[in-house]
Amino acid sequence: MKKIVFFAVIMAAFAFVAPNNPLTKKERKDAIDLLKSTENDLLQEVKGLSEAQLKYKPAPDRWSVEECVIHIATTEQMLWQATDAGIKQTANPEKRSEIKMTDEQIVKGVEDRSTKRQTSDNLKPENSPFKSMSEALASLKSSREKLTSYVKSTSDDLRDHVLTMPFGSLDSYQMILFIAAHNGRHTLQIKEVKADPGFPKS
Template identity: 30%
Template sequence: MFVRFSETRDLVHRTAHGLTPQQLQYRPGASRWSVAENLEHITIVEQNILASLANTLQNQPAPEKKSAVSDGQLLANFGRVVQPLTAPERLLPTSRWPLGDLLNEFDAARQRTIEFATTAADTKELRLYFMPHPFFGELDCYQWFILAAGHSARHCNQCAAIKESAGFPR
């Protein structure tokens, strides 16, 4: 899990490295997000997952529950778009941070996630606590950490497509 957090953190940095403000804000279509919007969304989602996990781990464990999918299924789809999802309004990018702060905000969120995962792994049996996902169904908290890292990779892949689009500023 921790290796994936490091790998996807580095991927996010490679995705944004050297991009000009014009490139960060380029949208390949009216309904498509820019690289900057993807980066903001990644950060917002990571912050929300962490807050939800912290709340969930305050509940009683549910050893009778089982995840709707296996770790293998999550890892097989790691970073891929399995099914396009519409983000809830609270997770939509709104340009809440200046372009120059996007990576710092992401780094801070990722660092908090890593610190929390380290602490939670030491103190809780993450497989006994569950949260619903809108596509995958019930996931245990360990799987949510897998999903957080995969979500970053998924949006970096979307950013790669933006950067390869014909109208992307060179």
């Protein structure tokens, strides 16, 4: 009888241990869909472009298609390194009150091209370790495959790992959305370059 009571106490104790809070099915699907769609949109926009088209700049202070792709890959690498480092730190749910944006607001805000922003010097194409679009695309495809696989299978509590970034506080899940949306933002920029009257026909 004592053994039964002891076993019941142990089971009750385990029942009160807080479980991991992995992503919901909807959160996983939303992030994966955004990661895949933004990558596919980018690849479609740059497919078959000539060297002249890749390097065309609508103005001296605007980026070419190639420079946009290099910036996307460079920034994605940096953002994921920061996110991964945050996930490996102790959870800090007490910082959730510092988050001021919903998932939807983050995606919409990052992709909104009506507000122009200056990037930091280390993320400018001329300072990137990638020296060509092919190098940048290879990195992007590899990192995106790994990130998508991670989102599919992770049991990490992404919501309770909050990062303080120059643009505000986001949880780790929102950082993944930010990565995908940033890709989408500059794919729109590529479309603007291609729509410029001086864009080479071939």
